[in-house]
Amino acid sequence: MEYIYVIQIFLILLFFFFSYLILIRKNYYIISGFQSSTPEERQKMIKAGHPHAVGKMMLHIAIILSFGFLLQLLHVPYAMEGSYVIMLLVLFMESFRITKKVKKKSRKVNKTILLLSLMLTIVVFAIPFIPNTLEINENSFELTGLYGETWAFSDIENISLQDELPEITVRMNGISLFGNRIGNYRMEGLGTGKLFLRSKEAPFIVIRTLDSFVIINTEQIDKTVAYYQQLEQAYQQHNNH
Incomplete structure (x- = not known):
């Protein structure tokens, strides 16, 4: 299998897995800052819908990448690049909305989201430099x-x-x-x-x-x-x- 396909499948499965853990299993402790928060802060975060919003964002990204991957297999021009651009836009837009769901004291939890965005951006732009x-x-x-x-x-x-x-x-x-x-x-x-x-x-x-x-x-x-x-x-x- 081509390396580019392996990378795409890995990212898709990773985002589906994290969304499953958060939305279905209610494992909020994988969200940065949740475990280190006090029980009162955790309840406020859950009541504000912060963990659910993070899980939905992960699911949205997985779906976007899946569509991009399928379109790429159908030889649709620029399918891969388009899916990554949309993914990054969704990451930043939903990260901004998630920030509003938590109090100023708890906004450190979004560092993971922003770091993930940066890492994915690096992956996207590093792909062309994988040597032949x-x-x-x-x-x-x-x-x-x-x-x-x-x-x-x-x-x-x-x-x-x-x-x-x-x-x-x-x-x-x-x-x-x-x-x-x-x-x-x-x-x-x-x-x-x-x-x-x-x-x-x-x-x-x-x-x-x-x-x-x-x-x-x-x-x-x-x-x-x-x-x-x-x-x-x-x-x-x-x-x-």
């Missing part, structure tokens, strides 16, 4: 990491090193942040294939398969050229056997 590693075998090569896959040399038509790329027409299911373009894209004249681009600067390794394509580059020109030479050598050796 090229691994070359006798009969195939593999790109590990986000949207990684294995391609057999027998399915490859040619490998070339190019200074320019055709225009991207549609991002089918991928990430495009901070100059990284990773995932499934449709490109003019090439059709639908996979990009593993870590830089907008040339050169680009273009691998044409029987029915698709793979395009690779790295942040370093020398590393991209080295990848190309390794792939070309392995491909030629395979064809000569």
Whole structure:
């Protein structure tokens, strides 16, 4: 399973689990600041609806991420990014409303919510930097990491090193942040294939398969050229056997 899917499923299950603990099991002690409060303060928080509001927020986020995940599986463009943007908006808006449900003395409980928001934001923007590693075998090569896959040399038509790329027409299911373009894209004249681009600067390794394509580059020109030479050598050796 692709790493990006594992991360999304983990976050969805995590939010569903926390909402279950709070809304169904009434385990309010997992909310930061609740356990350290006095019995009187806890009762005031419960009466004000603070724990219930936190649980509902967790449930809303789980539902938003679930819809985003399903739409992504259906190849809806920008489904993942859109779900995370909506999730962050919900986090901040509902955190603000939750703050109003507690007295000033008890507002420290919202530190967990804000910290969680920050952590999730970091996760979202860190995803594009999960590295892809090229691994070359006798009969195939593999790109590990986000949207990684294995391609057999027998399915490859040619490998070339190019200074320019055709225009991207549609991002089918991928990430495009901070100059990284990773995932499934449709490109003019090439059709639908996979990009593993870590830089907008040339050169680009273009691998044409029987029915698709793979395009690779790295942040370093020398590393991209080295990848190309390794792939070309392995491909030629395979064809000569």
